[in-house]
Amino acid sequence: MQLETIIGLEIHIQLSTASKMFCSCSNAGEDLPVNTTVCPICLGHPGTLPTINHQAVELGAKLALALGCKIQLVSEFARKNYFYPDLPKGYQISQFDKPLAKNGQVEIVWLSDKQIVSKQVGIERLHLEEDAAKNFHFQDKTLVDYNRGGTPLAEIVTQPDFRSAEEARVFLQELQKVARYLEVSQADMEKGHLRCDANISLRPLGEVRLYPKTEIKNLNSFKAVEKALKYEQIRQTELWQGGQGPKFSSTRGWSEAKGETTEQRDKEESADYRYFPEPDLPPLVLSEDQVEEWQARLGELPQARSKRFMAEYGLGFAESKIVTDDKMVAEFFEQAVSEGREWLTTLESVTGSKEEIWRNNGRKLVKLIYDWLVSEVFKHLNAAGLSLSESKLTPENFAEFVALVYEGKINSSAAQIILQEMFTTGEDPAWIMKDKDLGMVDNLADLADLVVGIIQTNPEQVSQYQSGKTNLIKYFVGLAMKESNGKANPEILTKLFTDHLSSK
Ligand SMILES: [Zn+2]
Numbered sequence: 001m002q003l004e005t006i007i008g009l010e011i012h013i014q015l016s017t018a019s020k021m022f023c024s025c026s027n028a029g030e031d032l033p034v035n036t037t038v039c040p041i042c043l044g045h046p047g048t049l050p051t052i053n054h055q056a057v058e059l060g061a062k063l064a065l066a067l068g069c070k071i072q073l074v075s076e077f078a079r080k081n082y083f084y085p086d087l088p089k090g091y092q093i094s095q096f097d098k099p100l101a102k103n104g105q106v107e108i109v110w111l112s113d114k115q116i117v118s119k120q121v122g123i124e125r126l127h128l129e130e131d132a133a134k135n136f137h138f139q140d141k142t143l144v145d146y147n148r149g150g151t152p153l154a155e156i157v158t159q160p161d162f163r164s165a166e167e168a169r170v171f172l173q174e175l176q177k178v179a180r181y182l183e184v185s186q187a188d189m190e191k192g193h194l195r196c197d198a199n200i201s202l203r204p205l206g207e208v209r210l211y212p213k214t215e216i217k218n219l220n221s222f223k224a225v226e227k228a229l230k231y232e233q234i235r236q237t238e239l240w241q242g243g244q245g246p247k248f249s250s251t252r253g254w255s256e257a258k259g260e261t262t263e264q265r266d267k268e269e270s271a272d273y274r275y276f277p278e279p280d281l282p283p284l285v286l287s288e289d290q291v292e293e294w295q296a297r298l299g300e301l302p303q304a305r306s307k308r309f310m311a312e313y314g315l316g317f318a319e320s321k322i323v324t325d326d327k328m329v330a331e332f333f334e335q336a337v338s339e340g341r342e343w344l345t346t347l348e349s350v351t352g353s354k355e356e357i358w359r360n361n362g363r364k365l366v367k368l369i370y371d372w373l374v375s376e377v378f379k380h381l382n383a384a385g386l387s388l389s390e391s392k393l394t395p396e397n398f399a400e401f402v403a404l405v406y407e408g409k410i411n412s413s414a415a416q417i418i419l420q421e422m423f424t425t426g427e428d429p430a431w432i433m434k435d436k437d438l439g440m441v442d443n444l445a446d447l448a449d450l451v452v453g454i455i456q457t458n459p460e461q462v463s464q465y466q467s468g469k470t471n472l473i474k475y476f477v478g479l480a481m482k483e484s485n486g487k488a489n490p491e492i493l494t495k496l497f498t499d500h501l502s503s504k
Pocket of ligand 1: 020023024025037038039040041042043150
């Protein structure tokens with residue numbers, strides 16, 4: 001029997017607001033001592049009243065708009081009732097039948113077996129809610145840190161549109177990028193800023209009805225999402241091959257150590273939570289003007305930027321993704337390219353209009369900027385544990401540095417030294433080149449003397465070369481490079497050696 005896999009995701013994203021969802025406590029509690037960002041409201045004392053944090057509404061709405069959702073001008077908060085020590089009120093304020101946003105659509109694009117593939121993913125809804133507190137274990141006791149209680153969350157529910165674990169993982173990564181571009185969340189999975197539960201069921205190919213599903217919890221990395229779903233796909237396939245799929249829906253936890261899912265408590269139905277409208281909060285009413293303003297301020301989203309970089313700068317799909325994954329890197333890259341583009345027009349060796357100069361020389365410059373950024377700059381950043389904006393490297397200086405390489409004023413070993421210096425001091429590359437005497441020697445007379453000297457002191461190799469062993473040219477150039485402390489221009493050297501050795 002051929003089976004089809006059906007996957008849907010439920011994602012919680014912690015919103016980067018200044019204060020909590022319904023009180024004025026700081027939302028930076030995860031970095032502060034336990035139980036210090038709490039007040040009677042988020043601790044659920046009787047008689048206290050919540051108020052809606054409008055910054056959370058704005059961040060949630062922007063995320064919803066970026067996912068193509070329709071904002072509901074009137075939405076409602078509801079109580080989700082359950083008892084647990086991390087929930088002092090005995091209920092969580094969430095949204096139920098009137099969520100903030102509905103009916104979105106997101107395109108995901110990725111490389112699968114070196115082919116670019118894409119897919120539309122439906123978003124059922126996005127709603128706002130407060131987070132529960134955090135349990136932690138101390139000696140043999142379980143304690144509760146209420147700092148996290150009341151943190152604003154956006155919960156996103158996708159349509160069951162994914163047909164493989166890979167698609168689900170790609171969507172999550174895209175969602176993380178979007179959240180970071182919009183600056184609505186740090187969306188760090190390891191820190192729990194982005195949490196994912198995945199629903200999976202199988203069905204005979206061609207059928208349209210859905211069968212009982214498994215909900216997998218505790219997925220705290222992209223890898224875990226993909227691995228757990230693949231595991232569950234195999235487990236359910238075996239059930240189907242044994243006669244029938246799972247008989248009822250269930251909840252399973254993912255164990256990273258064992259690499260398997262295990263049955264947990266039975267899944268509650270929403271009736272078990274006795275949802276009812278939150279009596280202490282008015283409906284959340286937004287104006288169309290407000291929504292339009294948020295829409296206008298979304299800015300360019302990662303997918304659109306990646307496509308534009310491919311079209312404008314001739315980057316390949318994978319290259320463009322590397323540069324646009326992080327908004328800061330994308331902006332740095334684009335600014336460096338724009339500086340470089342201006343610089344090209346000031347060169348004596350180029351002619352034509354600005355557009356022609358760019359058309360004829362732009363690709364070479366962009367490639368140098370890309371290569372140096374992705375290989376060397378990233379390496380320095382990783383080694384120093386810094387982000388691009390924390391480092392001393394500016395796009396202006398970096399463009400000037402690439403210009404030196406472009407013009408052949410420095411060779412690659414000098415370039416490495418200069419870049420390293422730029423990282424630690426933030427100095428101008430041309431100044432470092434002069435200060436450290438790293439400029440390339442391309443004065444013909446000086447280089448000719450060097451070449452003649454080497455030919456005179458290596459008669460044996462010279463005669464071997466002249467009797468046909470022409471790849472010895474590399475040996476001669478190598479000697480000259482060594483003697484010039486790596487500063488001679490190897491292209492000029494190669495030409496000079498070839499000329500001198502053939503004229504003998
Ligand atoms: Zn509070």
